[in-house]
Amino acid sequence: MSDGASSSATQTPSVAPSVLVIFGASGDLTSRKLMPALAELIDRKFLPEHFSVVGVARTEMSDDDFRTRMHEAVQPALPSWDTATAQFRYITGEYNEPATFAKLDEVLNEFEVAMGGVCNRLYYFAAPPSTFPILVDSLGQAGLNQPTTPGGFVRIIVEKPYGRDAESALELDRVVHAVFDESQVYRIDHYLGKETVQNLLALRFANAIFEPLWNRQYVDHVEVTVSESIGVGHRGGFYEEAGALRDIVQNHVMQVLALILMEPPATMDANGIRDEKVKALRSVVDFPETDLDQRVVRAQYDIGLVEDEKAIGYRNEEGVSPQSSTETYVAMNLKVDNWRWAGVPIYVRTGKRLPKRITEVVMHFRAAPHLAFAQKMSKKLEPNSLIVRIQPDSGISLRFGAKVPGQAFVVRTTSMDFAYDEQFTEEDLDGYERLLLDALLGDQTLFIRSDEVHEAWRIVTPLLRAFADPDFPLARYAAGTWGPTESDAMVQRDGRKWRQP
Ligand code: NDP
Numbered sequence: 001m002s003d004g005a006s007s008s009a010t011q012t013p014s015v016a017p018s019v020l021v022i023f024g025a026s027g028d029l030t031s032r033k034l035m036p037a038l039a040e041l042i043d044r045k046f047l048p049e050h051f052s053v054v055g056v057a058r059t060e061m062s063d064d065d066f067r068t069r070m071h072e073a074v075q076p077a078l079p080s081w082d083t084a085t086a087q088f089r090y091i092t093g094e095y096n097e098p099a100t101f102a103k104l105d106e107v108l109n110e111f112e113v114a115m116g117g118v119c120n121r122l123y124y125f126a127a128p129p130s131t132f133p134i135l136v137d138s139l140g141q142a143g144l145n146q147p148t149t150p151g152g153f154v155r156i157i158v159e160k161p162y163g164r165d166a167e168s169a170l171e172l173d174r175v176v177h178a179v180f181d182e183s184q185v186y187r188i189d190h191y192l193g194k195e196t197v198q199n200l201l202a203l204r205f206a207n208a209i210f211e212p213l214w215n216r217q218y219v220d221h222v223e224v225t226v227s228e229s230i231g232v233g234h235r236g237g238f239y240e241e242a243g244a245l246r247d248i249v250q251n252h253v254m255q256v257l258a259l260i261l262m263e264p265p266a267t268m269d270a271n272g273i274r275d276e277k278v279k280a281l282r283s284v285v286d287f288p289e290t291d292l293d294q295r296v297v298r299a300q301y302d303i304g305l306v307e308d309e310k311a312i313g314y315r316n317e318e319g320v321s322p323q324s325s326t327e328t329y330v331a332m333n334l335k336v337d338n339w340r341w342a343g344v345p346i347y348v349r350t351g352k353r354l355p356k357r358i359t360e361v362v363m364h365f366r367a368a369p370h371l372a373f374a375q376k377m378s379k380k381l382e383p384n385s386l387i388v389r390i391q392p393d394s395g396i397s398l399r400f401g402a403k404v405p406g407q408a409f410v411v412r413t414t415s416m417d418f419a420y421d422e423q424f425t426e427e428d429l430d431g432y433e434r435l436l437l438d439a440l441l442g443d444q445t446l447f448i449r450s451d452e453v454h455e456a457w458r459i460v461t462p463l464l465r466a467f468a469d470p471d472f473p474l475a476r477y478a479a480g481t482w483g484p485t486e487s488d489a490m491v492q493r494d495g496r497k498w499r500q501p
């Protein structure tokens with residue numbers, strides 16, 4: 001991989017002495033995702049002896065309160081985590097106050113001395129996106145945007161969503177690039193840290209047998225499903241502002257799509273891969289301004305039954321307006337205008353409160369041109385498909401026709417299945433573990449480059465505009481079902497249907 005060392009489990013990565021500064025240290029992401037990820041990295045000795053954390057947020061806490069909170073965020077506790085948290089520091093402060101950053105400078109200098117003169121800095125923006133510009137500005141004003149030692153590093157990890165639409169993302173870039181060079185910026189999307197998302201690259205570019213079929217000549221259509229059984233839980237307030245488009249489509253879905261559609265990269269390094277991803281996203285055709293509802297379905301869940309439990313409707317969730325028109329489900333029919341994919345529809349659906357949690361990509365191949373034995377078969381043979389299951393139970397299935405034993409020549413669809421955890425015993429790193437480690441190692445491959453973000457916003461911006469119009473149809477579906485009938489109708493108009501995962 002790219003600029004830094006690889007974090008592959010088979011090599012020993014070497015992270016330089018560093019401090020992770022977390023803005024938003026009293027929040028949900030820090031406790032639920034970042035601390036468990038760090039604890040795992042520390043326990044598996046991926047991080048150096050000289051590594052620590054400084055938390056920054058407005059909540060009043062002493063160093064000891066913060067240490068206790070971070071310690072409790074990891075269950076069951078690990079002895080190595082006890083030792084690590086004992087060094088953590090906490091700063092109470094506003095992000096627009098110079099005093100907060102003067103204090104941060106002081107604490108980082110103390111670490112630098114304690115670490116023998118070298119203390120690299122990784123700033124993690126785990127606070128609300130509205131604070132990102134002021135954080136960048138304040139770090140710049142305080143002169144905390146440059147390494148203090150030759151060869152050292154200062155990097156920022158920026159959480160999603162990066163902007164609210166095409167214009168605000170450009171504006172955020174302008175602010176960020178006034179203080180940090182693009183090589184210091186790590187825009188995170190935890191989907192890219194998933195082993196199985198990365199496996200899309202291996203499947204396509206480490207095997208000679210799939211790539212010749214991976215184009216308009218053999219592929220009839222592509223289906224991407226990101227389905228969740230959970231509702232919005234306590235995140236109603238956040239979700240009202242985001243909706244499925246900003247929460248899942250603009251980032252996770254677009255990243256998976258880019259990996260499916262892209263051309264083979266010249267090199268497997270950060271720019272090699274990201275150059276091809278951005279080219280692929282650029283080929284996705286703008287949605288039309290008229291008849292958009294023929295290509296896009298937005299919907300919201302009503303009361304229903306999910307995994308045998310009663311679920312309330314979205315409008316009754318905590319923090320949600322009883323008149324809300326925020327989409328909890330989106331289905332889209334995307335077109336791609338390039339040599340490889342022209343004429344191949346890409347159907348995408350994502351939603352909360354669907355029957356189960358599953359993320360998968362299905363390549364539906366064209367039907368065999370002629371079936372000499374077709375008249376002997378009572379059921380139409382389904383065309384071949386390749387199912388890449390990203391989560392859960394990660395794996396790959398190839399569905400094909402095989403002769404049913406017996407005298408008659410009857411062919412039935414069957415499948416060859418590969419399950420990740422049956423084949424590999426190696427311990428993998430989860431999304432946040434992998435990405436934190438990569439950022440510390442200086443490997444930007446699995447982070448999103450500025451131009452990718454803008455292409456993803458370009459694709460979804462016409463939908464954001466349309467959804468802001470109260471007249472745009474808002475379909476409804478019962479919680480625990482596979483979405484509204486309008487979504488089935490959208491693919492049926494093309495003579496196709498969604499796969500039942
Ligand atoms: P929370 O609301 O739980 O936490 C926000 C944090 O930011 C708190 O520590 C809060 O601390 C701090 N904060 C907020 N405003 C200010 C301010 N003006 N000055 C100083 N501190 C501030 O949010 P999450 O942890 O859920 O999300 C954080 C980021 O991570 C968001 O960008 C979100 O989109 C992203 N994210 C979250 C995921 C999750 O699962 N939670 C998943 C993917 C992305 P205090 O009130 O003490 O100031």
Ligand code: BG6
Nearest residue numbers: 160190191228230247248359391
């Ligand atoms: C987050 C979204 O980015 O991804 C959540 O904000 C969503 O709404 C989550 O539930 C899904 O992630 P995963 O890894 O569970 O598929």
